[in-house]
Amino acid sequence: MRVLVVDDEPMVREVLARYLAREGFDVDTADDGEQALDRFGASTPDLVLLDLMLPHIDGLEVFRRIRANTAVPVIMLTARGEETDRIVGLDLGADDYVTKPFSPREVVSRVRAVLRRTGASPSKQTTLQAGDIEIDLARHEVRKGGEPLKLTRKEYELLAHLMESPGVTFTRTQLLEDVWDFAWDGDSATVTVHVRRVREKIEDDPSHPTHLVTVWGIGYRFEP
Numbered sequence: 219m220r221v222l223v224v225d226d227e228p229m230v231r232e233v234l235a236r237y238l239a240r241e242g243f244d245v246d247t248a249d250d251g252e253q254a255l256d257r258f259g260a261s262t263p264d265l266v267l268l269d270l271m272l273p274h275i276d277g278l279e280v281f282r283r284i285r286a287n288t289a290v291p292v293i294m295l296t297a298r299g300e301e302t303d304r305i306v307g308l309d310l311g312a313d314d315y316v317t318k319p320f321s322p323r324e325v326v327s328r329v330r331a332v333l334r335r336t337g338a339s340p341s342k343q344t345t346l347q348a349g350d351i352e353i354d355l356a357r358h359e360v361r362k363g364g365e366p367l368k369l370t371r372k373e374y375e376l377l378a379h380l381m382e383s384p385g386v387t388f389t390r391t392q393l394l395e396d397v398w399d400f401a402w403d404g405d406s407a408t409v410t411v412h413v414r415r416v417r418e419k420i421e422d423d424p425s426h427p428t429h430l431v432t433v434w435g436i437g438y439r440f441e442p
Contacts, residue, residue, distance in 0.1 A: 220244040221329060222263040224254040224280070225295060226272055230318075234267060237322040238329070251275025255283060263290060265329055270296040285311055291336045293328055295320075327396045330382070346381040348429060348442035351420050353378055360420075367419050372397065376409075377416050380430065380440035389437040413438055 221243045223234050228249070235245040246263065248254040251272045258266070266284065270277035281292055291313040313332045316325060334355055346353040350363040358374060360367045369377065375397050380388065388396070390406035398408070413432075417424040431441055 219264040219333070220246060220261065222246045222248065222254070222257055222266045224248045224251075224266065224272065224277070225269040226250060227269075230269075230295075233322050234325060237326050241326055241330075243329075251277070251280045254280050258284060258290075262288065265333060266290060266292045267325065267329070268292050268294050270294055281312065291332045293325075293332060295325075321395050323392060323395050327379070346378065348381060348384065348440070351381075351429065353381060362420055369416070369419060373412055373416050373419070376412050377420070377430075377440075380438065381442075384440050384442045387433045387436055387439040393437065409438075 221238050223231050223238070223245060224247070225231050225234075226249050231247045231249065235247055238245045246257050246261065248257045252274045254266075254268070254272070255275070268277050268281060272280065277294065277296075281294070284290060284292060292311075293314040293316060294312045295316050295318065297318040313336065314328050316328060344354065344356050346355065352361045353359070353374075354361070355378070360369050360374060360377065376393065379393070379397055390409040393409050394406055413430060414424070417427050417430050420429060421427045429441055431439060433439055
């Protein structure tokens with residue numbers, strides 16, 4: 219799937235493009251409002267990351283023109299944190315809003331979440347499955363052997379995040395950024411606690427997990 223990154227800061231464009239490409243997205247970039255509209259018209263992306271403060275045509279006007287003709291999801295980026303900016307952007311129909319400075323991993327997670335929510339996930343995938351564990355992404359339901367499991371919101375988000383990248387090891391800090399939001403300033407022990415709780419629900423033997431495994435000294439990964 220294609221993501222259009224619109225920002226007048228070269229470093230922001232470069233970093234976001236690199237992180238998104240690493241996650242399998244095709245990435246196009248633009249550094250001002252006019253170029254953004256040109257790139258959008260030339261090849262309609264599946265999602266737009268749009269900075270509010272742009273030269274020539276500001277981000278809000280770019281967003282209005284995009285929304286006048288399409289329902290392509292838009293995540294707004296801004297260095298301004300005023301409540302009025304956030305409200306204006308969301309009232310216009312933006313799908314999400316991220317204030318700079320931000321973690322690139324957080325932005326990638328937001329992109330995935332918006333694409334899932336709008337029914338445009340990169341592989342049109344509606345389920346994740348490993349053995350007898352299945353996640354219905356549309357219904358936010360987890361089943362084991364066909365039987366529904368009761369997971370809290372964070373337990374669900376943690377499991378889904380790990381299952382979306384099977385075999386990839388995440389540090390506790392990365393999981394805090396991706397699942398608990400970059401603004402989280404608590405102890406990483408919360409990740410350990412949630413991992414234990416998820417294991418108790420999905421593993422046949424939580425003391426000897428075969429799916430949600432520990433990578434000693436680093437973090438955790440999901441083995442399908």
